[in-house]
Amino acid sequence: MKKKGSSTEIFSTYQQHKRQATWQIILPLILAAAILLAIGVLASIGTFNEPALGTRWAGISMIILIIPILLGGGIFAVLITVLIYGLAKLYQVVPIYSLIARSYALKSAFFVRQWSDRMVRPFFLPKIIQASLHSFFSSLKNPRDHYS
Numbered sequence: 001m002k003k004k005g006s007s008t009e010i011f012s013t014y015q016q017h018k019r020q021a022t023w024q025i026i027l028p029l030i031l032a033a034a035i036l037l038a039i040g041v042l043a044s045i046g047t048f049n050e051p052a053l054g055t056r057w058a059g060i061s062m063i064i065l066i067i068p069i070l071l072g073g074g075i076f077a078v079l080i081t082v083l084i085y086g087l088a089k090l091y092q093v094v095p096i097y098s099l100i101a102r103s104y105a106l107k108s109a110f111f112v113r114q115w116s117d118r119m120v121r122p123f124f125l126p127k128i129i130q131a132s133l134h135s136f137f138s139s140l141k142n143p144r145d146h147y148s
Contacts, residue, residue, distance in 0.1 A: 047054040
């Protein structure tokens with residue numbers, strides 16, 4: 001019985017990985033490159049034998065190159081259209097919910113301010129009374145300065 005993580009198990013796993021990488025990655029790449037090379041060779045042989053085929057192959061090549069670009073552009077245009085339509089619908093709904101959110105924010109700000117004022121009032125009360133008394137007595141001494 002093999003221990004988990006033994007060197008023979010790691011070696012066999014590595015060998016399996018190399019075999020899978022060869023069959024699943026390297027071999028398809030080599031085959032695709034060989035097929036593209038064969039198509040290029042056939043195209044050049046056909047072009048040298050009959051020059052009129054060269055323009056035909058050039059036209060076919062342009063079509064093959066343009067079709068994916070057109071498909072990508074079409075998908076992009078549809079995506080942009082859907083996004084614009086979705087944003088237009090969203091802008092119709094957003095003002096209602098933003099107004100609701102704003103009212104909740106204003107209510108919470110009011111309660112926070114009210115409770116914070118209540119909490120600090122005992123600390124400021126002596127200064128408030130002192131300032132009120134000072135203002136009252138200074139207005140009694142010199143009423144012209146106070147109301148002008």
